Amino acid sequence: MAGAELIGKEEIKEVMDVLNTGVLMRYGFDKERKGIFKVREFEEAFARYCGSKYALGVTSGSSALKVALTAMDVGPGDEVICPAFTFVATYEAVLEVGAIPVMADIDESLNLDYKDVESKITTLTKAVIPVHICGAPARIDKIIETARKHKILVLEDNAQACGGSYHGKKLGSFGDMGIFSFDYYKTITTGEGGMILTDSENLYRRADWYHDHGHDHNPNVTRAMEGRTILGFNYRMNELQGALGLAQLRKLPIVIREQKKNKEMLKEILVKIKGLKFRDIPDPAGDTATFLAFNLPEAKTAENLQKALSAEGIDTVCFKKNLWHYVPNWEHFLANSTANSQKYPFADPSYRGKVDYNRESIPHAEDILGRTLMMGIPVKMPEEKFTEIRRGIEKVARRI
Numbered sequence: 001m002a003g004a005e006l007i008g009k010e011e012i013k014e015v016m017d018v019l020n021t022g023v024l025m026r027y028g029f030d031k032e033r034k035g036i037f038k039v040r041e042f043e044e045a046f047a048r049y050c051g052s053k054y055a056l057g058v059t060s061g062s063s064a065l066k067v068a069l070t071a072m073d074v075g076p077g078d079e080v081i082c083p084a085f086t087f088v089a090t091y092e093a094v095l096e097v098g099a100i101p102v103m104a105d106i107d108e109s110l111n112l113d114y115k116d117v118e119s120k121i122t123t124l125t126k127a128v129i130p131v132h133i134c135g136a137p138a139r140i141d142k143i144i145e146t147a148r149k150h151k152i153l154v155l156e157d158n159a160q161a162c163g164g165s166y167h168g169k170k171l172g173s174f175g176d177m178g179i180f181s182f183d184y185y186k187t188i189t190t191g192e193g194g195m196i197l198t199d200s201e202n203l204y205r206r207a208d209w210y211h212d213h214g215h216d217h218n219p220n221v222t223r224a225m226e227g228r229t230i231l232g233f234n235y236r237m238n239e240l241q242g243a244l245g246l247a248q249l250r251k252l253p254i255v256i257r258e259q260k261k262n263k264e265m266l267k268e269i270l271v272k273i274k275g276l277k278f279r280d281i282p283d284p285a286g287d288t289a290t291f292l293a294f295n296l297p298e299a300k301t302a303e304n305l306q307k308a309l310s311a312e313g314i315d316t317v318c319f320k321k322n323l324w325h326y327v328p329n330w331e332h333f334l335a336n337s338t339a340n341s342q343k344y345p346f347a348d349p350s351y352r353g354k355v356d357y358n359r360e361s362i363p364h365a366e367d368i369l370g371r372t373l374m375m376g377i378p379v380k381m382p383e384e385k386f387t388e389i390r391r392g393i394e395k396v397a398r399r400i
C-alpha cells in the first residue's frame with residue numbers, strides 16, 4: 001500500500017491549509033487563496049526531485065498518459081509499442097488518442113525488451129512506452145538508444161516506480177515525456193492523481209494547454225481573459241491533491257528505504273526455497289522495492305509453491321493469470337471492444353497497419369510470467385508479521 005500507509009498529521013496540515021482558504025481549484029481566485037498554490041508547489045518540488053525541467057499535475061496516471069500522448073501529437077494512423085506486461089491503462093491511453101498499441105515482449109527484468117522493440121518498429125511507429133513495472137527499472141538506456149536510432153518518441157510510464165532510478169537518474173526523466181500515478185495503491189498517493197515530466201518546453205506547453213481547455217495560463221491577465229492556441233479538455237489536478245502530494249513526496253525516501261529493508265529481509269528467507277531465482281533487476285540500487293518477484297524453473301512448480309504459501313497465509317500473484325496486467329488475458333481488448341460502437345480506432349480507415357496480439361509473438365512473457373510469483377512489500381512490517389511470514393516460508397522450504 002506504500003504511501004497510503006503513512007498518511008498522518010503532515011497530510012492533514014497541508015490539506016487544512018487549502019480548506020482554510022476554501023479555494024480548491026489550482027487556478028484563479030488570487031485574492032481568496034492567500035498565496036496558497038499547492039499544485040504548483042507540488043509540481044515544482046516533483047520536477048526538482050526528478051531532475052526534470054517541467055512537471056504538470058493531472059487527475060490520474062491514465063489521464064497523464066493521454067495528455068502526454070496528445071502533447072506528443074500521437075494520433076490516428078500511428079502505432080505505439082507497449083510491453084505485453086503492463087496495466088491496461090497504457091493500452092487504453094493509446095486508443096484514447098486514436099492510435100494503435102503494438103504489443104512487444106518483455107525480458108528477464110519483466111520489463112519491455114529493447115530487442116523486441118526493434119523488431120516491432122514499422123513505418124507507422126510514432127512512439128514507444130516503456131513501463132517500469134512493479135517498482136523496478138527497465139533497461140531504459142537501451143530503449144532510448146533504440147528509439148533514437150529509429151527516430152521514434154519515448155513516453156516512460158512510471159506509474160509503478162515513482163522515486164526509482166537507473167544508474168542514478170530518476171525514472172520518468174529519461175524519455176521525451178514521463179508519467180506517474182498517485183492513485184491509492186501507489187508509492188505516493190493523492191487518492192487519485194498523476195504527473196507528467198518533460199525537459200521540452202514545447203511538449204510541456206502543449207500538455208499544459210491541452211489539460212486545461214487550451215488556457216495559456218498567462219500570469220498577467222485574469223483567467224477569463226487568457227488566450228488559447230489549441231482546444232483541450234479538463235484533466236486539472238485540484239488543490240487537495242496537490243496538498244497531499246506535497247506531504248507524500250517528502251515521505252517518498254522513507255517509503256523506499258523501508259520497503260527495501262523489508263524486501264531484503266524477505267529475500268533472505270525465500271532464498272531457502274530450492275530452485276528459486278529472484279527477478280533480474282538491471283540496477284538494484286534504483287529499485288523502489290514495492291514488489292518482490294521470484295521465479296521457478298517450471299510453471300507447475302511455481303503453481304505448487306503459490307498454493308503452499310497460500311496455505312500458510314502468504315499471498316502471491318502470478319501475473320500471467322492476472323486479468324488486468326497481461327494483454328493475452330484482455331478479452332475485451334482482443335475483441336477490439338472500445339467504448340465506441342464502431343470499434344474506433346481499430347476499425348478506422350486511417351490505420352493502414354496490421355497488429356497481432358498472439359501469445360506466440362511474446363514467447364518470453366509467456367514463459368517467464370507463468371513461472372514468476374510476486375509479493376507486495378509493505379512499508380510497515382511489524383516484528384510479529386515478519387515472524388509469521390518467516391515461519392510460513394521456512395515450513396514451505398522444508399517441504400518443497
Ligand SMILES: Cc1ncc(COP(=O)(O)O)c(C=O)c1O
Pocket residue numbers: 060061062063086087089090131157159160180181182183192193194
Ligand atoms: C503501469 C500503469 N500505467 C498507468 C496506470 C494508471 O494510473 P491511474 O490509476 O492513476 O489512472 C497504472 C495504474 O495502476 C499503471 O499501473
